[in-house]
Amino acid sequence: MDFFRVKTTEEMTDIIDQHVESIALTGTVPTDKASGRVLAMDVTATEDVPGFSRSTVDGYAVQAQDTHGASETMPAFLHYAGAVEMGKTPNQALTADQAVYVPTGAMLPEGADAVVMIEDIEKNDDLVQVLKPVRHHENVIVRGEDTEKGALVLEKGTVLRPQESGALAALGISRIEAVKRPVIGYLSSGDEIVPYSRETLSEGEIRDVNGVTIPALIQEWGCEVRIAPIAKDDRADFQEKAEALFEDCDMVVMSGGSSVGVKDYTTDVITSLGDKEPGLLVHGVSVKPGKPTILSVSSKKPILGLPGHPASAMVIFHMFGKQIIDRLMGKKRVDRHTTVARVSQNIPSSPGRTDYIRVTLHTGTPYPDAEPVLGKSGLISTLIKSDGLLEIPERKEGVLKGDLVKVHYFI
């Protein structure tokens, strides 16, 4: 099966981009509950924001040209022509040589084009002395300066952060069409795996750590999760549980089943699901840890087989599961926080393989220092000590102490 030679991480990434599509279902979501959701529509401004020219300071609305050349020794003299109230329309237009008091945020009177800050004014009865000149539009946000009516404000596929929700609120858009939250199914398997809540273990048993960490990541990334009961190392049991999840979910994630006999039927079960188009795409990635990763797409649903070791499973799920989920959610790009760091010691690596090294980040200027966390890939304790994953690209034979490297943050 030459097709199933191990893939590079770049090939894996390309395969995900090519074969994983956004789920088609969308729903209406209130703007104030939309943070983290992905827009399923373009948003165009139906009005100018702000809808009127506003002062950004407490001061006096003027015509800027009346203040040119003004100074403390040679003030410009203007006539006081009243005050604007917050949230109200000014009573009259401003003409040359007039000044009208405006508080921060209030509407500028017609005819005014700038505001002199109150600390640059001296006022005696109806005489307003301007001690400092202002430019056209100084201390003013003009109508439509934030968003002009008719402009494309947010594109389909935009992830709504608090500020995007704020921009929708500014336009009075109180409901939006968002991509439905994907439902991700999770299945652990293995005769030795028992529910994590089991207090006393028999010899040879271990608790289901992946059944906690992977669902936690799924939820952290904005999806719903369905967790199946742990499958035994038995093809019929595994098939039944995998099929039920596949039926109910937009994606299925599995872990475990890495011993030889089990490996064989795991792939068989994965490839038996759905319409088998395009079917099995990846069977092994040249990455450490996490080489025995499987990816299939069938009936538009990705099926991701993770390694059984908890730390390997988390690394793979961070690096590729996130990308798959972001695609399912219809995000325009993968959302990932990284930093540049300086590595604290030499780390060897094999060329032809991407290494993800767990690191602790220590504050430094200008770069943080990235110190590798030592320990075998199966150890969950190594992940507790880690702030992120240092990436050694496959073309490199390792990194040297002092090299600048890219670190992917954990959440």
Place this chain on the structure above:
Amino acid sequence: MDFFRVKTTEEMTDIIDQHVESIALTGTVPTDKASGRVLAMDVTATEDVPGFSRSTVDGYAVQAQDTHGASETMPAFLHYAGAVEMGKTPNQALTADQAVYVPTGAMLPEGADAVVMIEDIEKNDDLVQVLKPVRHHENVIVRGEDTEKGALVLEKGTVLRPQESGALAALGISRIEAVKRPVIGYLSSGDEIVPYSRETLSEGEIRDVNGVTIPALIQEWGCEVRIAPIAKDDRADFQEKAEALFEDCDMVVMSGGSSVGVKDYTTDVITSLGDKEPGLLVHGVSVKPGKPTILSVSSKKPILGLPGHPASAMVIFHMFGKQIIDRLMGKKRVDRHTTVARVSQNIPSSPGRTDYIRVTLHTGTPYPDAEPVLGKSGLISTLIKSDGLLEIPERKEGVLKGDLVKVHYFI
């Protein structure tokens, strides 16, 4: 009031650390729902993890010394002594010159101290030929290697990420004591401010953008939010709404009320709440944008007054609100993702003031490029284009094109 000279960002940070304490209430949370919560207890391992020595590969358990010197041309010859089943205790101990098949994750027989990978074995009936030597403990995770019984696994104040929840699961800890989610009250004020869902505005009105963005951040950071109805520019109305929130919440955040008359009573109202110990701490921070920031702590509850401009309010809430909330949650350190970036153009700044410049990050090697987003601080559109905030420390007169700078990611 010399005490209320404008504070530097460093002073602001120190004041928060000194005066904001973790809320005392804790609650019991299931481990699989604990992601994002803060531990209110130290967690000590009550057993070894793993509870038995396990193989990390499919292969043959051996005594490592029996394989020394083995090679493809000079294999070590061992006697096949059966196979271990997943999740079961091996039937018998392994003695010198024996090899027992173990799948990945299975328990090592007593007497074995290493595993030879299956690809380094040739087996004929009961003869096992080892083609490659293994070291003591190679391909094995020994009992207690992840966590030893009695060890401090997680300290009080640790934020539970998925991996920390996984470590708890590995120990069979299904419920933990966590700091209660803080309840944060939010209040917008201003005669010109109307609910964001108002479809048609009268002249001079604007929609409540901060009432969407700030509560979204509060929830993003793991707190509950209570939103009060918008207060008018009227002292009695403002006092009543602030008092009600203060009563119900662990912290109160306000925005607006920045015009001169209103400013006066905003501070009066803030300082009237609770036991007034220590009371008003900050009245102005030397930061751009966001100078008119107010911080008070009373009855152990922080009260934060944000500037009214939506973008300024978000910047201040990101930089200081997050720190206050992290302290309330009992986090050992402020959780913040930053990166080093190379600035794409000169940006001037005034010494004695910290500038937070909105930037777009562009992929680059080894550093991303940080390009400033231009526009007045009141414009929410500037935040939509931004990936984060570039910090120009107060001792600097700006940054030059090509300088390495620190960028704080938005979520």
